[in-house]
Amino acid sequence: MRLEPGMIVAKPVTGGIGQQITIHLPAGALITASTIAQLVNKGVECVAVERAQTINGEAGARLVSQYESRLDEIFGLDPDENCRSLWEALRKDIP
């Protein structure tokens, strides 16, 4: 999805050149044409924006279940100690 004016920043964004941070947008900021130009110029590749709508109810539960089943396939049903921490983090991070 391409960033468009009118979208709302969902998570804080920082960007800059090298180690120098020259742009910071807090969560809740409104994206404008000028903001997009600055974000590109500062090398920001990706911005989390608020969703217009979320998938709830049965359809949402089905998507979560599919995601968890796929994780189980990737990691196996009993991931070893080193993999478990990543597996648990991904289970919390439902796309």
Add this chain to the structure above:
Amino acid sequence: MIRLTPENLDTEVARLACRLPPFPSVVMELLELTGDEEVSINIMVRLARNDPVILSGILATANRLRRIHAQPDIHDPFVAASLIGTNQLRRIVITAAMNKFAPEENGAEFLHNHTRAVAIVAHELAMLCDVSPDKAYVAAMLHDVGQLCFHIMDAIAFQDIYLQSATDGKLIEREAAYFGFDHAVIGSKLAEIWQLPADFVCAIRWHHADDTVVCRLQALINVAESLTRALDIPPSPKNRLTKLNAKAVAELGIDWNSPEMLDCFGRCRARFHQALG
């Protein structure tokens, strides 16, 4: 096909390297220029004038911004470069240069997409782990370069090996059994022939190691490879993660449950799907 042995490895890989595109020296020059913005822009614009892919990437990015402001398109690469900034410029130049190593044979699409996914994940992880993101991106674009040699040596056999390994993940073992060495060894030899820095050679050589850390760049590429499979990008039944290099995770100071890492997962997925267009 000549099977690779310890005795013929150097000469055979040197011979195979002659059939690959020459390594773009501009990539290493750009990595060394980090921080010198004015020089970087001048060099990249000079390059862009001679490379239609780079030129169109720079103009397209700049004109996309101008269209948001309802401004007319521009055609001067220097003006465009100034508008989009050195970070984006460097990314466009490096991506265009490294894409020359993307295999084009039938059935190589997954390999190409896997390489791009690892590059994006490495770039994102590097920003959290105090490793140069551009260096991580280039090393990741090269991490499977050894497989290009297998495409040259025996493309059909390599595709068979690749497909068979989708079910049990024993790619490395099958490569070594058929060709004599696996792609990590061949890739590191190629990197030596191209006279890439030692940390690139190590990163390619040990990107599948379960229990070895040689340098931070190698640790990063190793973890990026694993995380790419865990995130299922690109989606494939071959994506399995049964081992994770705990020493590499510790070396990079990664906490999978930190808020920054949870953001990183989403950014990796979003950037990969955006890159696929």
